Amino acid sequence: MSGITPDQRTGRLGIVPARFGPKIVGGAEIVLRHIAEGLQERGWDVEILTTAATDYFSWENDRPVGTAVEDGLTVRRFEAVKSTPGTERSVLGHRMLAGDRLSLSEQERWMNDDVRVPDLYHHLLLHADEYRALVFGPYLFWPSYACSQVAPGKSLLWTCLHDEAAAYQDIYKPLLSGVAGLFLQTEPEHELAHTIHPQLAPHAVVGCGVEVPESYDPDRFRAKYGITGPFVLYAGRREGAKGWDELLTHFSQAVLKRGLDLRLVTMGAGEVRPPAGLEDRVIDVGFLPDEDRNDAYAGALAYVQPSRYEAFSRTIMESWLAGRPVVGIAEGGVVRHHVQTSQGGLVYDDAEEFAEALAVLVEHPHLAEQMGVRGREYVLARYQWDTVLDGIESNIVEWTPAPAGTVAELAPAGSPETGGGL
Amino acid sequence: MRILMVSPYPPQRDGIANYTAQSVAALMREGHDVVVLSPQPSAAHQHLDFMAGPRAWAAMSRRVRGFDKLVIQWHPAFFYRNSSISDRSAVDLAMAAVFKLVPQVEIWVHEYEYAEVDASAVRRRAARTTFSQVDRIVFHSESERDMFLKTVPVDRSRTVLSEHGHAFLPRTSMTREQARESLGIAADAFSFLCIGFIQRHKGFDRAVHAFARLGSAPHARLDVVGSTRLEEPEFLAYLNELEWLTDSDPRTTLHAGYVSDELFDRWILASDVVVLPYREIWSSGVLERAALFDREVIATRVGGLEEQAAQRRVTFVDDDHALGQAMADAAGLPLDPPDTAADATELEELPWSDLQQVIVRRAAVLRGGAPRSKASSATTATTARRRDDDLDRAAVLVRRVPPYVTPPPTSTRPGVPAVKRLVQRLTAWQIAPLISRVDHLQAATANSVALMAEQVRDLRDVVDALPTTSDRASADPLPVDGPRAGSPAD
Structure with missing residues (x-):
């Protein structure tokens, strides 16, 4: 445990994911949920502040606005407002991706031409004093950007910083230097944060927790979903930013040109759009219950991670826990860091390397098994929730003052670089 | 009380936006039901593009219904899209029409265009018509109120002074x-x-x-x-x-x-x-x-x-x-x-070379006392950084050229906007690709300059790493007491 005593766990913690619910697809949202549950179990007074929307693409307010207890947590939902067409955001986003520098006005318009949550902003404007700390995440979304500036002295960021064009925009710099603290998940993310902003707010690499399933039954998954033959697995949002379209192209080459007899099974949200000739090889099983998801990992030849923009990559941990190797994109840093450190898989830079990596695993099942074992050991040694929560709560105590009138004493101010994690 | 507050609003960077957010919090704490409307999308509950001119105020006439009070944080940049007297006057009159629909109207004046209004009888009349409909006009100083009343003579009893910053709270908790x-x-x-x-x-x-x-x-x-x-x-x-x-x-x-x-x-x-x-x-x-x-x-x-x-x-x-x-x-x-040199009369009598020295000395004073050409070793690092900054600026100058924006098809003359819209539609197939090409050229030029700057920076690093003539001389001193072997003197 962290050494934090019960009388130091004083004051309410507001955890602020953009979406919240049991079926949310999105790494940061899932992690913030686990953090909220874990901190509440440890005795903290926790409240979720989120939108009434659960769908990342439509942002439809499909949950009632207001306060309710959901799965044991107090959840305060606010209306998600999408009152602009998003056209300008799209145009500016493309320019940003093309390497063009946006003016400050353009950056602001890019940020505000998206989902906004005015009632959450006003709730914090009036009630921020009632919280000891507010944990936002990821940095990219409007609620983190706009609402963490209401009470920066109480605002902590579950940063999820990726090496992407948005991270370099000026509008984020005050966040990275001015909030009360930054939680980082990996060393590559830590290095990136320093690269982007030399004067970072207090920060700590606390890692990220992954639940360890008790058992796996890959045959049950195959039978239930009618999957035959070897397959690779992709889990998450199917969108360009996550590398889905590139994955389809690479997979197409591996199957059609390299001649690998593989299927691509995908779970999560977003359009599938398989390329011509691969319609029967790309299988969407939708959003899976936890048990089926775990079994899917165990049944795969390998898990494929095509996303350059990962702050942690929870899914590759889940694959390793299931004892299966990972074939991940080298560019971007985080995935390569995990794969190189664990030696639990292979990385690729282009379609040919992707195909060859899969070919090696197909042709040498023993190597695939060894990589899976090494991956599982890596996760079990580093990414357990207890360790992560220890780091989070010790930093909350250090970075935010206890409410007046409590017995908890304010921890002495440390250097901006603090430990408490990995 | 139901209040509609019109103002720029966070997260937009703007002192008035910050001011308004803290005022809104204060009003809400007093129990008022406050809805914020901002000119651009923001954390405000609503937004409305006031750059549409009088049409925006036609939309406002629908938005204000049901509110007991309309509060406007006033800065000319928020409401006027150009400097045309007729356009601004039309906006003023459209505002006046909206103000009649609300039981109470309050305007907080942060900036006002005194010179422009003073210079035009049309504007003065329009502004007076608008502000005559306002129940309470708030200023931060007596002199500002006097100036305003001189330009826009409305009933003084409707004006009040408010302490600037009464609702301000610190936004940083750092020491x-x-x-x-x-x-x-x-x-x-x-x-x-x-x-x-x-x-x-x-x-x-x-x-x-x-x-x-x-x-x-x-x-x-x-x-x-x-x-x-x-x-x-x-x-x-x-x-x-x-x-x-x-x-x-x-x-x-x-x-x-x-x-x-x-x-x-x-x-x-x-x-x-x-x-x-x-x-x-x-x-x-x-x-x-x-x-x-x-x-x-x-x-x-x-x-x-x-x-x-x-x-x-x-x-x-x-x-x-x-x-x-x-x-x-x-x-x-x-x-x-x-001025360390002579006065203006003496300057005229100085020979050119002395005059040039005066310029050098004056420039040195502006630079903080040290002539640029004799930078001390302590400033060498700063100079190197400056050189890099200059390189970066080369691309910035290109990027800062504002993007081409198609002029809005607006006019106060009846029928003209329709004609302009028609012309825009008829020519868009030719114009739009050109605009796109200009934007791309600007981006490409800036990117090219940035690339060249990188190359120059690399070259400078290489040059800086080379030993200087004096370094070479000290490392391999030439004989000074006789001709070198192989020289013509041999």
Whole structure:
């Protein structure tokens, strides 16, 4: 445990994911949920502040606005407002991706031409004093950007910083230097944060927790979903930013040109759009219950991670826990860091390397098994929730003052670089 | 009471937006039901593009229904899309029509275009019609109220004064030491600060000039912090001017970029003296935020600042010399004489070579006392950094050219907007690709210049790494007492 005593766990913690619910697809949202549950179990007074929307693409307010207890947590939902067409955001986003520098006005318009949550902003404007700390995440979304500036002295960021064009925009710099603290998940993310902003707010690499399933039954998954033959697995949002379209192209080459007899099974949200000739090889099983998801990992030849923009990559941990190797994109840093450190898989830079990596695993099942074992050991040694929560709560105590009138004493101010994690 | 508040709003960077958010919080705490409407999408509940001119106010006539009170945070830039008298007058009259629909109308005047309204009888009539419909007009100073009433003569009993910043709260929780560390300000530095939107009437250039006359004091620094409100030529030209000025003195730095409310307060907290060298202004949010952190202020005696300052720690000055003297006094430094050369008459009699020396000496004073060509070793690193900054600026100059924006098909003359729209539709198939091509060319040019800058930087690194002639000489001294082997003398 962290050494934090019960009388130091004083004051309410507001955890602020953009979406919240049991079926949310999105790494940061899932992690913030686990953090909220874990901190509440440890005795903290926790409240979720989120939108009434659960769908990342439509942002439809499909949950009632207001306060309710959901799965044991107090959840305060606010209306998600999408009152602009998003056209300008799209145009500016493309320019940003093309390497063009946006003016400050353009950056602001890019940020505000998206989902906004005015009632959450006003709730914090009036009630921020009632919280000891507010944990936002990821940095990219409007609620983190706009609402963490209401009470920066109480605002902590579950940063999820990726090496992407948005991270370099000026509008984020005050966040990275001015909030009360930054939680980082990996060393590559830590290095990136320093690269982007030399004067970072207090920060700590606390890692990220992954639940360890008790058992796996890959045959049950195959039978239930009618999957035959070897397959690779992709889990998450199917969108360009996550590398889905590139994955389809690479997979197409591996199957059609390299001649690998593989299927691509995908779970999560977003359009599938398989390329011509691969319609029967790309299988969407939708959003899976936890048990089926775990079994899917165990049944795969390998898990494929095509996303350059990962702050942690929870899914590759889940694959390793299931004892299966990972074939991940080298560019971007985080995935390569995990794969190189664990030696639990292979990385690729282009379609040919992707195909060859899969070919090696197909042709040498023993190597695939060894990589899976090494991956599982890596996760079990580093990414357990207890360790992560220890780091989070010790930093909350250090970075935010206890409410007046409590017995908890304010921890002495440390250097901006603090430990408490990995 | 149901209140509709019209104002820019966070997260937009704008002092008035910040001011409004804190006012809204205060009203909500009093139990009012407040809905905020901002000109652009923001954390406000609603938004409406006032650049649509009178049509926006037609939309407002629907939005205001059901509210007991309409409150407007007034700045001309929020409501007028161009400087045309007829267009502005039309907006004024459209506003007046909307004001009649609400039981109470209140306007907080942050800026007003006195000269423009004074200069036009049409505008004066339109403005008077508009403000006659307002139940309460709030000012931050008596002199501003007097000026307004002179320009727009409405019933004085409808005007009130309000203490600027009564609802302000600090937005940073850092200590002064933490703030300095995070901004890279040494603990023993004496720090002057100019902060806010970068525009000529703020007069930040005056502070740079005044600071340059402070005697030798490496521990003193002046930071100019802010961004332009709009990417329009006049603002960008002033930004460029400030860049050149601040580059001339290694103790002066321009931090042009996004400033959040928290960062704004952090800079103030970190500073020793906040300098407000304004050429014109009626009230200042910066002055309030400086007071919030008990920072000393040096300000020019303009607008309503002196009234606003009341008992606060403010030194008022009337001209550039007094500004320099006040800054020198604050830092405990001597002030260099304003001109080390002769007066204007003597200058005319000087031979050209002496005149040139005068120019060199004057420039040296502006740079902080050290002629550029004789940079000391202590400034070598700064010079290297400056060279890199110059390279970066090469691309920035191209990127700052504002994008082409198709003129809106508007006009106050009946039928003209329809004709303009028709022309736009008929020519769009030709014009749109050209606009796109121009934008791409601009981006490509800037990217190319940036690429070249990288190459130049690499070459400079290579050149810098080469041994100099003197290095070579000392490493391999030539014989000095006779001809070298193989020389013609052999």
